[in-house]
Amino acid sequence: MQDAGEASTSVRTPMADPFPSLGEPASAAPAPSKPQREARPDVSSEDAFPTLGASSAQVPRAAPTAWVSPVPVIQRVIHQATISLRLSEEQLAKLNTVLPKVQARCPTVKIEASTTRKTGYTTFIIKGANEAAVQLAKKELTVQLARRVTTAVLVPASLRAHVIGAGGKHIKSITEQTGVRIHVPPRSAEAADEAVGDPLLGEQMEITIEGDEIHVDEAQALIQAIVAERTSKISQRLSHIEPEFYPFLGGARAEALAASEGRGEVMIKVPQQRNAPILVQGERASVAAVVDAMEAQVRDMRASFQTLSLTIPKRQHAFLVGNNAADILAATQCHIELPPVHDVSEVVTIRGPQTQLPLALTAALERANAVTIKVVDLGALHPQADAQHAQHLVQWLGPRTPRMDGVQVFLPAATALQTGRAHVEVVGESAEDVARVHRELEQLVRAVGPDAVRVATIDPLAHEWVAGKRGQHLKTYEGRGVDVLVPPEDSGRSDILLVHRGAPAERDAALETVLRDVVAAAAPAADLQTAHISIPAQYHEAILGPDRTVLNALMGEDRMQVTLGRRSVVPPGLEALTDDSVVVRGAPTAVERVVARLQQMAADAEQDSIDSRFVDELNVPGVYVPRLIGRGGAAVTKLRDELGVRVDFPDADDTSRAKSVPIVLTGRKECVAEAKARLTAQVQRLMDETTVRLRVPSAMHGALIGPGGKYVSRLQDKYGVRILFPRGNDDADEVSVRGGKRGVAEAQAELLELLAYEQERNQAEEMTVPQRAIARILGRSGATINQLRLESGAEIDVEREAGAGGQAVLRLRGARDAIQAARAAVSAIVAEVEREAELHLTIPSQFHAQLIGQGGQRLRDLIVRAGGPTDARAQAQTVRFARDRSDGVVVRADQDVAERIAALLQSEAQVLADRVVHGKVVPPRLHGQMVARGGRPGSPWQQSYGIQLVLPHWREYAELDAPVNAAELGDADPAHIIKVLGSPANVQQVFKDMDMVIANDAQRRRPRPPRAARVDDADDAAA
Template sequence: MQDAGEASTPMADPFPSLGEPVSAAPAPSQARREARPDVSSEDAFPTLGASSARGMRAAPTAWVSPVPVIQRVVHQATVSLRLSDEQLAKLNTVLPRVQAKCPTVKLEASTTRKTGYTTFIFKGANEAAVQLAKKELTVQLARRVTGTVLVPASLRAHVIGAGGKNIKRITEQTGVRIHVPPRSGDAAAEEADDPLLGEQMEITIEGDEVHVQEAQALIQAIVAERTSKLSQSLAHIEPEYYPFLAGVRGARVEALAANEGRGEVTIKVPPPHHRHAPILVHGERASVGAVVDAIESQVRDMRASFHTLSLTIPKRQHVCLVGDGAADILAATQCSVELPPVHDASESVTIRGPQAQLPLALTAALERANAITVKVVDVGALHAGADAQHARYLVQWLGGRAPRAEGVQVFMPTATALDAGRAHVDVVGKDAEAVARVHRELEELVRPLDPSALRVADLDPLAHDLVAGKRGQNLKAYEARGVDVLVPPEHSGRSDVLLVHRGAAAERAAVLEAVLQELAAAAAPAADLQTAHVSIPAKHHAALLDRTVLNALMGEDRIQVTAGRHGPVPAGVDARTNDSVVVRGAPAAVERVVARLQQMAADAEQDSMESSFVDELRVPGAYVPRLIGRGGAAVAKLRDELGVRVDFPDADDKARAKQVPIVLTGRKACVTEAKARLAAQVQRLADETTVRLRVPSEMHGALIGPGGKYVSRLQDKYGVRIVFPRGDEAQAGDEVSVRGGKRGVAEAQAELLELLAYEQERSQAEELAVPQRAVARILGRSGATINQLRLESGAEIDVEREAGAGEQAVLRLRGSRAAIEAARAAILDLVAAVEREAELQLDIPSRFHAQLIGQGGQHLRDLIVRAGGPSEPRAQAQMVRFARDRSDAVTVRAEQGVAQRIAELLQSEARALAERVVHGAVVPPRLHGQLVARGGRRNSPWQQEHGVQIVLPNWREYAELEAPANATDLVDADPAHIVKVLGGRESVPQVLQAIDALVAADAQRRRPRAPRAARVDDADDDE
C-alpha cells in the first residue's frame, strides 16, 4: 500500500500496445528528511492482532489522469549469425554477460530454424552503448575470418585518408585489423583514366565476420564515392572564348553548372592572367559529360558567328579595359576586349563578338579608355644632355620613391622600353587634378638630379653585404647624409652600386666622393677574393649548379658561382662561353669548390658514356600503342625501373601494317633487360585475341562487382583485359570485350557466362499487387514482418511508394525463382488473413478504457482469449486499439467471428462499468490492511467474488471517485476512516455488510472484560 505523501509513478502510456509488456518507469529515489517517529500514529505503530499491509508504489489504474508521453529516441542495431550447436549453448552465458556490461541496452534474440540464422536486436537510448553491446556480442560469438576487398590502386591515398584518418576511423569503429599493401613501383599505371579499369590492389581485413563485413562496406563506400567522380580538361578550346563561357562575373558558368550539371559539377575557367591554362570540369560522370557537350556546342557556335575588330589605345589606358571594365562591356554588348600582355609594348586592342555588336563594343571601349587621364614624365627629356644610362639609373632610383595619391597609379617603364630608349613614367588616374599633382611631384624629384648627382661604385658582389651593414644600417646612415645607396639584388652578379645625392649641388661632389671612399673601405676585406674560370659542358650545368647542390658545396663560405655565356667577367678572366663556370670567393674555398665541380662533371660524363648503349627491337606497328601503355604508363615503368630511354617511331597509319623499330638507350644490362621484357610482351600480344560478349546493360554492374571486385579478379586470374562499354565510346551498349591470350580469354569467357547465368537467375523480378490495407500487415511493426519474409524466402521485397495512394499497392520481388515463389506464397497468406478480417468501430466512454485494458494490458489480453482469439502477445497486437486523444473511439480488428465476440465483451463490460455505484464504509485505519489482498495488492478479497473494488483514503484514486451515495450517513465520521466501495448495485450492499461485520468483530475483540460492579466506558478508537 502506498502512503499518501509518497509520489506516485506516472503511467508511461495510458493505452499500451498489446505486442509487448508495458511497465511503469521507476520513480527517482528521494532523500528523506530525518524526523522523530510519531509513536501515536496508528499507521507507524499498528495495534497487534491486525495485519498491516506493507506500503508499495501505486500502479496505473483507471483513475490516473493521463500525462503527456515523451517520445524518446531509440537507437537500434541488428546482427544475424549462423551459430553452431556449441555457440547456441553458450548463449545462456554470453547474453547475460553482454547485458551486464551494457545495462542500458535491451537485447532480443530469435532463431529461424529454416535458415539456421540467429538474429540479435539491440535497442537503447544511447547509440554508443548499442554499438558497444553489438561489438561485445560479435566478438564472443562470431567466427574469426580474414576478408579481402579489391580497390583501384589509384584510390589508395583516398582509402587511407590524410594521416591514416579513414583507416583509423574504420578500425576504431569495427575493431578489425586492416592491412593495406604498399604502393607499387608502377605509379603511372595507377593513374588510369578510369579507376575501375586500372590496376587494383587487395586490402586484407582480419576480425569477426560481422565487423569484417562492415569494414568492407565502409571501404567500398569510399571507393564508390570516388569512382562516381570524373575530371575532364578542355585544352582544345581557345582562350579567346573563355570570357564568353564564364559570362559576366562568372554568371554563365554558374548557370551551366546548375542546369546541365544539375549542381553536381564544378567548372573552372582560367582568369585573364592565366589564359594558357585549360578549362577544368569536375563532378559526377554523367553530369560532367553533359556540361562538356554544352561547352563544346557553345564554342562551335562562337567559332562560326564571332568576328573581330582591332584598334589602337595607349598602353596605360588598357587598365580601364580589364576587371570591372571588361565585365561591363561584355554585359552591355556581348563582346570581349582582348589586350596584349603587360610586358608587351603593343597598344593594339582586339574586340571579339557578334558582328552586329562590334560597333557598340568599340564605342564602349573608347569611352572607358578616355574616362581616365594619362600624363607622361619623360625622364630622358628632363636631362637632354645626359646619356640613356643616366635615365635608366634615375628610373631605378624612382622605383621605390615615386609619390602616391588616392586613385592615381604610377607605372615605371619596362626593361624593353628602356632598352629602346623610352624612359617614360606614366601617371594614370580618373581625377585629372590628382594626376597633375603626382606628375608635378615626379618632375620635381627628377629635375635636380643631373649627371653630377649620380655616381656608380664598382664593388665586388660578395662585398655588398659588408657595404650595407647589418639589416641595412650603413645604408640608413648614408640616407641621413642625403645620399641614397642602391645595392643590386642578391644573386644578380652585378657589381654596380648606385649613389644618388639629393642635397645641394654645391656640396654634391664632396659628399659623393666621401661616400665612395667609405664604400671602398667597407669592401676592402673582399679585396683578396680570387676568381676561377673553368669549362664544364653546358649539358651538366642544370644538375651541377642546382641551388641545393651549390649550398652543399659552398657550406658557410661566401662564394659566387655563375655559368654560361652571360654574366659578369672579372678582370683577368677569359671571355665567357656556353661551357663557362666562374667561381669567385676566398682562395681556399674557390679551390675546393672548383675541384668538387670538376670531379662531379667527370662522374657525370662517365655515367653518360655508360648510359649511352643503344639497341633496337623491331615489332609490328599495330602493337606500338599497347607497348606504350595508357598515358605512356608502360614506357614510364621501364624508365623508372631500369633507367632506359625508349623511343618509338611517329604514329603512321601505314606503319601499323609493317615492322617498326624501337630504340632503347641506357646502360647495356638495363637495355638488354628492357628489350627482353618488350619482346616477351610482343609475344603475348601475338597470341592475343579478342572476344565480344552480348551482355544486357542492366547486368553490367553485377558482373563488375562492388568497386570492380569481380572483373578485377577475372583480369588478374586469367591475365586478360575486360572492357565494359562507356557512353563516350563507339562500343555497343550491350557489348563486353575480353582481350588477352587465347587460353585466358576462353577461360574468362566461360566464367563470365557462368556468372551471367547465375546473376540472371538471381535477378528474376516480379510485381505483386496487394490491397492497400494489407501493406501494414506485410510490413509489420518497424518492418519486422517484411524483414522476416526476406530472411526466410531469400528474396528482396520492396514496396513501391508511388502506388501508396490508391486501393492497390505494388510489391516488387527480386531474387531467384524459388525465392520469389516462397515470398509470394507467404505474402498471399498474409493478404488472405487480412481479407478475412473485420474492422469494427465501437463507442465506449474514455473513462472506462483504462479498466478495460487492465494493468499492463493483462485484462484486455484475457478478454481476447475469452472471445476465442489467440493467446500469443504478438498475434494479439493491434487487435484492439483505443484512441489516444481521449476520445471514445475503440477499433476492433480481427477475424469476423472473433472481432464480433471481442466487441460484445467490451460493450458488456463497459455497460457493467457504467452501472457501478460508490458507497462509503467507516473502517478504522488499523483494519484497512485487511480490506485488500495479502501482500498489499489492491485487489480486495471481494474483487473476484463480487467484482467490487475497495479504495482506501490514502490512495490517489480516492479523490477522483465521486462522493459516496450514502454520504449523509457518514457526516459525523472521520474522513480518514471512510473507505469507498465501488461496484454493482446488487454487490455493493453485500460487501458493505461484510465490512460492517469485520468492524464489529474487531470492536468486540478489542473490548476488555470488565470486573463485576465496575463501569466500562467505550474508549475512542483513535486513542
C-alpha cells in the first residue's frame, strides 16, 4: 500500500478498472482520461496539510461506472437569526457566562458574537437546523442581555376590540411569541363604538408594552400591523352632497357607479332615501381618489345643471319612476324629481344639463301620456253619503280591488280623502283592460252604499275576542255576507267596520245580527279598567327599555295596553293626554299591579337620579393632582369605570401647584364615599412618599436589576416602591428609590446590601502577560480560557492587544478568591510559556508525512520517547509542521525536552533521507505475499527494517527513482520488478527474505520425478 503522507501530496491518476475483462491482463494500463486543469491547492485539506491528531489517510473515491447513477447530494437547511444589542461594560463582562448557558439550553444551535467598538453594538448570529431552537436561543439572549424598556403605542380607541382579538387571541399570541407584558386600558366611556369613518381621526388610546428592547419592538410592530390592517380600509360618509345629485352619481342602472368602483377595491352606496348620506368604503388611497372624483363631479353639476318644472297629473307620476326614470336619465342625462306620494302637489321637476332639458321634457310627457287612466269617483257614486263613507269604502276596498296583468289600481291617500278627493285611479297601457277593471271596480263600490256599512266601537283589548282564534269568527261573518274589518292591534283604534255585500233586502237583518254577535264576543271586555297616571317623560325610556323589553316584563302575560305620552288615542272619560301621561288598560287586578310597578320604577329612577347627583368635595395639595389623574387620565377613568363617579379637577396652573385645590366628586352617595376614601388614601401615600438617590456605579446596574429585571421587580413588589435606573442624559451613577418612607428605607438597605455583595463578587483587576502567551491562554477555539473560567469562577477577558512593549492586558472579574485563582492559573501558563524554547528545524517536506505517521501515531511516539507531554492537546502544540509545503518544523516545549524532540526528528529525517531504491524481480503471483510482509503500514519488514515495498501498478511506483541496481535487473519484465525503498543494509536483508519466499514457492511448484515400476503379466506369473 502507498504511504499516507506521500499519497496526499501526489497527483491522482486514473484508477485501474476494478472489473477487468477475462481476456485482459490484470496489470493492463488504464485508459487515458480527459486532461484536467491544474487546480489551486486546498489549504483546508487535511491530506495536503496533515496535523497531529487526525489521520492523513483518505479512502480513494471509486471511479464512476455506467451501472449506477450519481447519488444526489442532500443539503441541510440552516435557519439563521441575527440580533444587534448595545451592551454595557458590565453586560459585556457577563457575556462569557451567558453564552454557555444559552448554548447549553439550546445545544442544537451555534451562536457567534462580534462587537464593533466604534458603534458599541454586539451582533449575535444564531444558526441551527431547527427554526424553533433558533428562535428560543434568540429569545433567551434578549432576555438575558437586552435592556428592559417600557414603551407606549397609540392606537385608535375604536380598534381596541380588534387589537385584543376574540377572547384575547391577538394579545395572547403576541405575548407568547415575544414574552413581553402588554397593558391595554379599559374602554373609555367617551370613546364611540366602532363607527363609520376614519379611525385615525378619532380618540386614541395608549397601550403599554414592557420587556426587553428587542421583543418590545417586535410586539409594537405586531400591534401596529393589526392597526394598519384595519386602517388600510376606511369608510367615509359624504353628507355634504345634495340628494338631488344622487341619481347622477349612481349612474343610469348603476353603470356610472360600477365605473367609479373600478378605481380600486371601493364600494359606493348611494341611498334611495334623500336624508341618508353617500357611503364610500374600501382601501384608503382608493377611497380618497373616488371621493375626490365624486366631489369634482358634484361641483361640475352644481355649476352646469338647470331645472325645468311642469305640472303632470298625480295619477301619471307612477309612470315616471323606476325603469322609466332610468331610461330617461340614460337617454337625456336628466333626472325626473317627483313630489312625495302624500303630497298633493302635481309639480314635476326635471334636472340636468340645460341643453338636454327639452329632450327630457319630451321623454317625460311621452312616458306620462303613454297610458290609459280611468277614475272612479267614490263621492259621485254615492252623492248622498258623507266623507266618512268614502274612508270606509277605501278601507274595505284595500284587499278587494280587481286585479289584472298590466293594470294598476291606486287608492286615494289619507290626505286626499281629508280634502274630499275620493278618487280611485285605474291605470294601464291597454285601454280595454283598464276599462274592464274600471267597470268591476264601479260595480263593487256602487253595491256598498251608506246603508251597507255599520261601525262598532269595541275596546281595542277585545278585538282579539271579536276576531276569534286565527280569525275563525271573521270567516263565519263572511259566510253570512258581512265583512268585518278589525283595525291593526298597534293602532289603538276602537272602531270595527261591518260591510254587507248581499242583497239589500237582507242587509239590515244581517248587519244587526252580526253587530250583536260582535258586541257579545267583546262582552268580556266590559270589566276592563283604564288608569291614567303621570310619570315624567324623562323616565319613559327607562320604563320601555330596549325594544320595549322592560315594559313587556312589567305587563307579564296579561293582555294589557300601556301607552306613554301623547301617542295613544284619548280613552272616553279621560282628561287630555300630556307628554308625561301613561295610560294603562286591562283587567282591574292587572292594571293595579302594573300601575304600582310603574310608579315604583318611576320613584326608583327619580331616587337614582337624585342619588347619582350627590356631590362631595375633597381638598388635596395641588402638587399631587397629576399623580391623582394618572397617565392619560388612567386613574380617573378607573374610578369612573369601577364606581360610576365623575371626578372634576380644577384647571392647573403654576400657582395651583403650591396650594390646596378642590376635587369635585359626583355620583351615588356610597360610590362617592368610596372614591373619596380611595383618593384620600392615595394622597396620604403621596404625602408619605419620599425619594432617595443612591450612588451606584453604572457597571453594577445590571447586577442589581437581575436577569429580566428579576431582582428590582422583587424589591418593588416587596416594599411597594419604585426603583428608577438612569436613562439617556441622566446621571449614569444615580439610582432613585421612590415610595413610602418605611418602604424606601428597607429597599435602600437591601439595595446597599446587594450592592456590597455584588461588588465583592465583581472585583476587577488587570494583569499583563507577554503577547506570545495569549495564544496558549486562549487555547484552540477558546478551550483553555473557558476551562480557566470554569475552574476559577472568574471572568477572564483580553482587554487590550499588545503594545510597544509586547505586553497584553487581561481583565479579571469576580470574587477576590476567584480572581486570585485565575491569576495563579494564568501565571502558571505564562511561566510555562517563558520556560519554553521554540526551535525551528528544516526537514524536507517529503518526509513530513512519514514522520507524522498514520493518524499522527509515529509523531506522538517520538514526543513521548523524548520525554514530552502525553496529552494529545499538548502534543498538538508541541510540534507543528508547515502547511504551505515548505520544509519548516517548529518545536515548542521546555528547553531540554524541545532539544531532545528536535534531535529525534532530525535523526528520523536523516534515516528517511538515506533511503535508496532497489529493484527486485518477483513473479506476479507472489506480489500479494510481498505486500503482506512489507507493503502495508505496520507490516513486519516495515517494523523491523524500516523499508517500503512498491508494486508496479501502484501510483507511487512511477514517482520513485530508478533502482540503483538496474544493471542487475537486466531485461526483466517491468511488471515483475518490485521497488524496495530503504537503507542499503536493510534492503539487502529484505532481499534475502524475499529470495527465501521465492525459493520456497519454487520448491512447492517443482514437479516430482517418476518412480521405477514393473508390470508383470498375470499368465507369466502363473507359469
